[in-house]
Every structure is written in C-alpha cells, then in structure tokens.
Amino acid sequence: MTGFVSNSIVEQIRSTSDIVEVIEEHVPLKKSGKNFVGLCPFHSEKTPSFSVSSEKQIYHCFGCGEGGNVFSFLMKFSNVSFPEAVTKIGKRYGITVPTEVHGSRGKSLYSSQADKKEKYFSVNRLAAQYFQQNLFKGCGKPAQDYLHKRNISSDSVKKFQVGYSSKSWDFLLTHFRKKNVAFKDLEKIGLVISKGSGTGYYDRFRDRIIFPIIGLDSKIRGFGGRDISHNEKTPKYINSPESVIYNKSEILFGFNIAKESIRKKGFVVIVEGYFDLISLYQHGFENVLATCGTALTTRHAGLIKRYTNNVVLLFDSDEAGYKAAARGFEILLEYGLNVKAVDLPKNMDPDTFINRFGLAQLSEKIDKSELFIEYLANKIVGKVDLNSLEEKLRGLSTIIPYLAKIKNSIELSEYIRKISELFQVSQQSLQDQVKKKLETKKTTIDSNVEVKTKKKVSDWSERNLVRLTILHPENIEKVKRKIDSDHFSDGILKEAIEFIFDMNIPTEELSPQKIVELIPIEEVRKNITELLMETIEFDNPDKVLEDCIQSILKKAKQKDVENLIKQRIEAVNSKKVVEFQKLDKDLKDLQGV
Numbered sequence: 001m002t003g004f005v006s007n008s009i010v011e012q013i014r015s016t017s018d019i020v021e022v023i024e025e026h027v028p029l030k031k032s033g034k035n036f037v038g039l040c041p042f043h044s045e046k047t048p049s050f051s052v053s054s055e056k057q058i059y060h061c062f063g064c065g066e067g068g069n070v071f072s073f074l075m076k077f078s079n080v081s082f083p084e085a086v087t088k089i090g091k092r093y094g095i096t097v098p099t100e101v102h103g104s105r106g107k108s109l110y111s112s113q114a115d116k117k118e119k120y121f122s123v124n125r126l127a128a129q130y131f132q133q134n135l136f137k138g139c140g141k142p143a144q145d146y147l148h149k150r151n152i153s154s155d156s157v158k159k160f161q162v163g164y165s166s167k168s169w170d171f172l173l174t175h176f177r178k179k180n181v182a183f184k185d186l187e188k189i190g191l192v193i194s195k196g197s198g199t200g201y202y203d204r205f206r207d208r209i210i211f212p213i214i215g216l217d218s219k220i221r222g223f224g225g226r227d228i229s230h231n232e233k234t235p236k237y238i239n240s241p242e243s244v245i246y247n248k249s250e251i252l253f254g255f256n257i258a259k260e261s262i263r264k265k266g267f268v269v270i271v272e273g274y275f276d277l278i279s280l281y282q283h284g285f286e287n288v289l290a291t292c293g294t295a296l297t298t299r300h301a302g303l304i305k306r307y308t309n310n311v312v313l314l315f316d317s318d319e320a321g322y323k324a325a326a327r328g329f330e331i332l333l334e335y336g337l338n339v340k341a342v343d344l345p346k347n348m349d350p351d352t353f354i355n356r357f358g359l360a361q362l363s364e365k366i367d368k369s370e371l372f373i374e375y376l377a378n379k380i381v382g383k384v385d386l387n388s389l390e391e392k393l394r395g396l397s398t399i400i401p402y403l404a405k406i407k408n409s410i411e412l413s414e415y416i417r418k419i420s421e422l423f424q425v426s427q428q429s430l431q432d433q434v435k436k437k438l439e440t441k442k443t444t445i446d447s448n449v450e451v452k453t454k455k456k457v458s459d460w461s462e463r464n465l466v467r468l469t470i471l472h473p474e475n476i477e478k479v480k481r482k483i484d485s486d487h488f489s490d491g492i493l494k495e496a497i498e499f500i501f502d503m504n505i506p507t508e509e510l511s512p513q514k515i516v517e518l519i520p521i522e523e524v525r526k527n528i529t530e531l532l533m534e535t536i537e538f539d540n541p542d543k544v545l546e547d548c549i550q551s552i553l554k555k556a557k558q559k560d561v562e563n564l565i566k567q568r569i570e571a572v573n574s575k576k577v578v579e580f581q582k583l584d585k586d587l588k589d590l591q592g593v
Ligand SMILES: [Zn+2]
Pocket: 040, 041, 042, 043, 050, 061, 062, 063, 064, 065, 066
C-alpha cells in the first residue's frame, strides 16, 4: 500500500491505541515498576531488556537499542509500511483508515516530510546521471579501462547505472551550484562533506567508480564508490553515510533488480561485493543480493523473508568472509530462514570464480551447497586435531550456540547426528551440551547479535535538555531562543535537537511518542527512546532545564575561547600582526574583558 494517511486519522489512532495492548499481542509482557518488560522480539535474549512505557507510549530495548512508538513497533515487527501499520492498529480499535492520494492534502506534516525525501531522491538521481555521463567523458577513461579489466559489460554498466566521479574536489559541487541545489542538502545525504573550518564543502566521492544503491522502490538511497586512484592511503570502498533516505540496515545492493527472480527461483544468493553481484548477473544469475560492507541485520532478514525462505551465502573464502557469513547466518537463523553456504576454493571470491570457471561450475557449487551448520562444522573440524580432546571441545563450543538456536527438534537431532560423527563424539554427549547451553541463563549468543556497544557517556546537560524538551514540548520555543544546535558536542543529540527545532508543529499537538515517530533517522530515534526510558524525575524540571541551557552555553563558549587562543598562538608564530590583533579583540569580546 502506498499513499498517505490523513494526519487527523493518524492522530486519532495514536491517541486511542495503547502500546502495551498492541505489543502484548506479540510479546508477553510483565509489569516492572512503572514500565512493562519482556523478551525483545528483535534480538535473541534470555533475560528481558525490552521495556514498554504505558505513560510515554514508547518502547526501547536496552539490549539491541531498538526503540519507537506503537507504529514503529508494528512496522518493524510485521515488516510493513507506515500506512499499513496505521491501518492495522486502526482496525484493532475500530477506526477505518481511508488512504489519500499524495498531494491531495495541503501542506500536511507527512507530505512535507515526504516532499523533503522526494527532493533528496531527485538530487541523488541527478548525481547518478552526472556520474554516469562522466564515465564516458575523457576523464572517465581510466574508469572505463578498470571496468573492462574486471569484465564488466556495457549492458551491466547501464543496468546498474554505474558511473565515475572525477578526481576533482568540487566536481559535484560545481554541477549542483549551476542547478541551484543547496549545499546543505547535498551534505544531508552525504554527497559532500563540510570542511573542518566550517567554510564550504568538498565532494565525498573522488576518483571512484560509482554504484548507486537503490531501494526496493527503485529510488536511489545512496552511493558506493570503488577507488581507482591506486593510492594506498585511500580506502578501497566507501559508501554514503546514513541519512533520512538511506538506512543501511534495510537496504541490500541489487534488491530492486533481483526481487522478481528471487521469487521465481525460490532462493536468494547473497554475496559481499558489487563486482561479485554484477559478475554473477552477467552470467545469468539474477537472484543475487550484495551486502557491500554492511553486516546483515534483522531488517534485511525480514525483507528477504518477504520473497523467499531460502538463502545461500556465497562469501569470500577467507577468514573475513567466513566470519561475516557466520554473523549473517545467526541473524537469518533467528528469522527462521534456511541458510546454506557455498565453500569456494581458498582465497577466492565469487567474481574471480565465475570469471575463471564459468556458470556451470558455480551452479553446481550452489546446488551442492551445504546447510550452514555443516559448512561451519566442516570449517572448524578442518582446523582441529581430533586426537586432542581439548581441541575437540573447543571446536564444538563454537558450534553448540548455533545448534541451540535451531527450533525444529527433528532438524536438531539430524544435525547432532552429523556433527557428532564429524567430531567423533557420542550423540548423547553432544545433545547434553546443547541442552546445557539452552538452560544456561547467561546467553553468550547475544554478543554476536548486533548489540550496540555500550553508549559513550554523553554530556549530562545535553541529554537532559533533549529529554526535557521532548517530555515537555512547551519548552521548545524557549530552548530554541537560547540555544543553537551548534552548541551541542554530541553528534546524535545535535541531530535530535535540530530536528525538534525544525518541526514547526504547534506544541499542543506534540507528545513524546509523536516526536519519536517523526524522527527520520533510526540511530537518533533509538537514542531518544533510551533517554525517555530513564526513570529519573526532577522536582523542578524548569530549573533543571535552565541549568542545562546555562551549562551547554558555558561549555560552547569555553570551546570558542580555546579555539581563539589556539588561532592567536598560530598567528603569533607566523607573525601575522593584523590577524593577531583581530583575534585578540575577538577573544576579549568573548571573555567579556
Ligand atoms: Zn532487543
């Protein structure tokens, strides 16, 4: 379903629905203090770290960082779009949702958010076109040669919209200046980077082959770039950073092209690189997706599950590829997908393999691919001296956590049989080990899932300023008058406050859960739900808010002073008298001397 749901209906459903009721239909919850807790549906855990607040109508998982309101829960849990989630919850509460055609309402909030996204999409489209044209200009010759060397056909170049970004620092900037696109917008989607000095921008992608990263809806979300400068110091590959329109955890390269074929063939092959995917495609494998430097996430798994239950991992046959496959397997297993893996000859990637041995040989490899657990067991057993009990046990301890995740008991006993043979241990003893694993309270599997590393301690006053502004939206105007987002030192909180400042919604229409819902960047949203779940309560929140403002201003001023002092020293060292005098005056003004 596409289209937009009218604001008033969303509003009505938001205020009628109860997040605890909706989540409880899918996740058993227990009351704990002011909140409800349960086992997180988005990562594997045995002690509950998934909290739901009935008062704030939001949820947050302290294990994996997931968070949001009732709509975002259903979107993530059932893999549905925003209008679909709204409709489902509406139905539960007896509210029918008529959808409207885009643009039929004036400047509603959702359409203005959507407009913004559309604008970014069109900028990306222009950029992609420009990169493509550039590939065929004189300066694109080395890029063409490189593609030729890698056996990439001109049909593939067209199909995947491959392009080239020049060596220049302002190739795109100049282009977009002519088109009157604001540089700030280019920065927001990661095409350009702001210079450290704060004056001006430069291109992110320079002297690279460019692959547009395209969503299932065929819109360009971001770009990947392969360096061809042969400069040792530059990374081989870079990708666009996450933005309002690009969320790495939900985009896989090639999905827009592969989806039909995945459905038809009944399985998907996952590779690691752009060139792997395109090479396979050229040889007739169309049901292929590439991770391109991103670890597989539960969101990816959910998207794949919409098209098939069968996944074949075709990763590089080196240590890094094997580790990435093992991590990916775990996520896919959680989602109940059947995962197989292909074992390529040592130190080979799919691109090299298919170019050397051709389609038939790779097809055979894929047909004969092993279930992932066997692949894993074979890899491990190859490194273990089976005469040493200690080594045997160490090898098995790597496999047991995976076995413990298999829910189907027939499947499990089959694996136990095979693996016990492989490792030459009795079936019974292996079974006991798996059982023990299942019983142990402390789960070691969790560490492999995408658990966020412990949050760095961000500034207390910045955290509480954001928290109090969201909990009491009537403060927004006051805070906006006194503080500039540039005063923030924490990047995520800065994004959050910028968003809050730019919302332009009457405060009486705002609630914490609505703000959470509107925050477009997932990373920011997760941080906010975590902040909001904190149970600290202040006797005098107005006073705390004022203290936070003062503390942030003081720190920002201190930073300015330090910067000026540094610059003044530099001016003295390089004997720039006029500049020194100016800096000295600025400094005195700032210090109020
Ligand atoms: Zn979680």
